Amino acid sequence: MDDDILHLIPDEVGEPPQRGGAWTIAVVDDDPAVHEGTRYxxxxxxLDGRGLxxxxxxxxxxxxGLLAARRDVAVVLLDVVMETDDAGLxxxxxxxxxxxxxxxRIILRTGQPGQAPERRVIVDYDINDYKAKTELTADKLFTSLTAALRAYQQLKRLDETRRGLEIIIDAAPMLLDHKSMQRLAEGMLTQVASLLNVACxxxxxxxxSGGTDExxxxxxxxxxxxxxxAREPAxxxxxxxxxxxxxxxxxxxxxxxxxxxxLYLQTSTGSExxxxxxADRSLSETDRALIDLFTSRLSIAFDNVILYEQLQRANVGLEQRVVERTAELIRANRRLAMQRSDLRRANGLKTEILGTIAHDLKNPLAVILGRAEMLTDMTGLTPPPLEQMRAQVDHVRSSAKRLTGMIESLMADAMTDALDITLRREPVDLAALVREVCAANQPLADLKDQGLEAVLPEELYLCGDGERLREAIDxxxxxxxxxxFPGGAIxxxxxxxxxxxxxxxxxQGPGLSPEDAGRVFGRFQRLSAKPTGGEGSTGLGxxxxxxxxxxxxxxASAESPGPGAGATFAIRFPNIAVELL
Structure with a gap:
């Protein structure tokens, strides 16, 4: 019995993964056998782990049509004579x-060398090799194709380098011109994609600088x-x-x-x-070299943007300080203008006060001097007229009191103008205070035969400064x-x-005219009405x-039915304000 023949089928060995894709070559020939032989x-x-x-x-x-559609052809194996004798050329x-x-790379293959002489073709046409079909054996085809692919690879690298350098040179002015960090960053990503010539x-x-990894x-x-x-920066x-x-x-x-x-980049200012x-493909050595060159130039652009933004922030801060300083100067000028106005007013008041004092104090002083001379004359009489001398002394005393009252009024007004004036707040019985002031002024009313009546409750408390209130009521x-008028009622x-x-x-005095009513509480105001007993007035009371x-x-308020009908002067305190005091 014949032994059975066992045929072993070898395991299929998968091809190793091709790196960077296959080399693309084109066979252009009108002979189908040439295509089959080349493929075989x-x-x-x-070559370099890549097939064909x-x-x-x-x-x-x-x-x-084929070459116009496929621009990645590395080598063309081209027949010279096809539909015409020079179709290949x-x-x-x-x-x-x-x-x-x-x-x-173009390798001419011809079966009729005489129709396309080698020397003329090499000189006149940009081809890279010229072979007769009879001499292009499998080994020579392998050698010629390898040399052509090596040359193509080197030329592609040179072309990519040239194109990359052109991109870098063109991008540099544009990137350096960016004034925004975001615009520069977007421009960098765009230029990297263009440099690599891939969609990425x-x-x-x-x-x-000084940041954290997190x-x-x-x-x-x-x-x-x-x-x-669209997210927050941090x-x-x-x-x-x-x-x-x-x-x-x-x-x-x-x-x-x-x-x-x-890609890592560090600027001279310390930013990283x-x-x-x-990318949709691995980066070649040329790509990496171009990327390295490109990023080394970008540090200047980023430094420019960082410094520009710092300058912008400094300018904003400076402008803000200028605005604030200008506002301060405006306020200071206004204060100076107000102070200047106050000084002018104070100077005018000083002049007015001096004139008022000179005028108002002159009469009482004249009375005192005249009465003093009369007393001097009386002391030389025998016997001395005591009653007449007492009368003159009373006149001197009255004039002196008037002077004292004027001086106290001036001092009180100066105190009320002081910026640091304070009130000594305490419970004050306003009714009792009014009684005391009425009693003190009763002699003056009696001299003019005037009736002074107080209509008061038993007590009326408020919180305030008793001395100041006494001064106002007085x-x-x-x-x-x-x-x-003499004989009138108050x-x-x-x-x-x-x-x-x-x-x-x-x-029941002369009352207030409409003009007087509008300025009755002003300083140094002389009203149309005059004191009825020849008394002096400073216009400050x-x-x-x-x-x-x-x-x-x-x-303070003043009310009057009109001239000759008397007037009512009052001080009014809101109950809420009084309680808060």
């Missing part, structure tokens, strides 16, 4: 001139990282992004991987920046005596209603009354 000879071809993708075109016209011109493809997403993260500032984001732009990074960014900040160097790469780039009563009342506590003095009332939270 190059079936196992590999072989494209076929059976005429020059077909090749034109015309295709060379189309590739170099029309498509402007200078990096693709990215995020740019800033760590200020708090980063996202400057810009694109692609799948765009959502970071918003934490996602869990899958934070470790990568933090590690780059720690290592302080670029890191290239697939698909993510990180990391760009996370998520001014009101003495003023009524001074301006009331009534002093004090009461409290639901709103105010009031002390009022009514007289009622202004002192008004000041004392205001210090107690109240007010």
């Amino acid at each position: 000879a190059l079936a196992d071809y590999r 993708e072989i494209l076929s075109a059976h005429s020059a016209a077909e090749a034109r 015309a295709l060379v011109d189309y590739i170099r001139r029309d498509l402007r493809e200078e990096t693709a 997403a990215g995020i740019l993260v800033l760590r200020e 708090r980063f500032c996202v400057l810009a984001g694109s692609g799948c990282y765009h959502h970071y732009v 918003w934490p990074l996602d869990d899958d992004v934070h470790p990568i960014v933090a590690r780059t900040f720690t290592e302080r160097r670029h890191s290239f991987g697939t698909p993510c790469s990180t 920046i990391v760009a996370l780039i998520d 001014n009101l009563i003495s003023n009524a005596i001074k301006y009331s 009534t002093v009342r004090a009461w409290r209603d639901g709103v105010e506590t009031v002390c009022a003095v009514s007289d 009622l202004s002192i009354v008004k000041r004392i009332a205001e210090l107690h939270g109240g007010r």
